[in-house]
Amino acid sequence: xxxxTQSPTHLIxxxxxxxxxxxxxxxxxxxxxxxxxxxxxxxxxxxxxxREEENGRGNFPPRFSGLQFPNYSSELNVNxxxxxxxxxxxxxxxxxxxxxxxxxxxxxxxxxxxx
Amino acid sequence: EDKVVQSPLSLVxxxxxxxxxxxxxxxxxxxxxxxxxxxxxAPTFLFMLTSSGIEKKSGRxxxxxxxxxxxxxxxxxxxxTGDSAVYLCAVEPGGSEKLVFGKGTKLxxxx
Numbered sequence: 001x002x003x004x005t006q007s008p009t010h011l012i013x014x015x016x017x018x019x020x021x022x023x024x025x026x027x028x029x030x031x032x033x034x035x036x037x038x039x040x041x042x043x044x045x046x047x048x049x050x051r052e053e054e055n056g057r058g059n060f061p062p063r064f065s066g067l068q069f070p071n072y073s074s075e076l077n078v079n080x081x082x083x084x085x086x087x088x089x090x091x092x093x094x095x096x097x098x099x100x101x102x103x104x105x106x107x108x109x110x111x112x113x114x115x
Numbered sequence: 116e117d118k119v120v121q122s123p124l125s126l127v128x129x130x131x132x133x134x135x136x137x138x139x140x141x142x143x144x145x146x147x148x149x150x151x152x153x154x155x156x157a158p159t160f161l162f163m164l165t166s167s168g169i170e171k172k173s174g175r176x177x178x179x180x181x182x183x184x185x186x187x188x189x190x191x192x193x194x195x196t197g198d199s200a201v202y203l204c205a206v207e208p209g210g211s212e213k214l215v216f217g218k219g220t221k222l223x224x225x226x
Contacts, residue, residue, distance in 0.1 A: 033213070042203055042216030056212035088156060103149065103163055104214060109156040
């Protein structure tokens with residue numbers, strides 16, 4: 001186990017709804033990244049948070065947004081859910097101070113199903 | 116655009132077999148290549164390679180990087196059913212805050 005915890009583990013939403021996923025980083029880790037993993041695909045980078053600010057973003061629309069809190073935990077919010085948002089959402093933490101230096105420590109993920 | 120291609124996408128072997136998983140990449144300003152094992156949900160770290168030609172080993176698993184030809188292989192010898200998983204290859208572009216992953220190779224080891 002990596003010490004990165006995510007909640008909820010599973011959830012089901014309908015199109016148009018909004019969802020919030022939560023992540024607690026491993027102790028001592030100040031940088032949190034979020035990845036989306038669709039079925040049969042590799043994880044895709046959504047964004048990274050460092051010092052409570054977004055520090056890089058992948059090719060995802062603005063309805064994907066996030067927060068990082070002073071204790072380094074983080075939230076991923078997705079508005080106006082679409083069917084294609086169904087995926088495993090992985091949170092990863094590192095003590096890299098915003099610059100990626102290799103290994104990421106992943107949580108168990110939140111499995112989102114959009115009906 | 117940075118890209119990682121893994122092959123094969125799936126592989127079925129018997130216990131005791133040796134397998135080789137392939138990963139080729141195109142990335143601007145390469146910094147490192149990483150292998151992860153994903154059994155159910157959380158990918159777990161296996162290796163990070165930064166220098167060409169150096170083999171990293173951990174028990175029955177080993178990996179090597181060829182920076183000239185832009186590929187890496189992951190070898191698993193004497194496979195066991197517990198090796199069944201998706202193996203993910205990722206590259207880290209220099210100066211980036213992200214990893215770029217391939218689709219993974221799904222390995223099934225039958226008893």
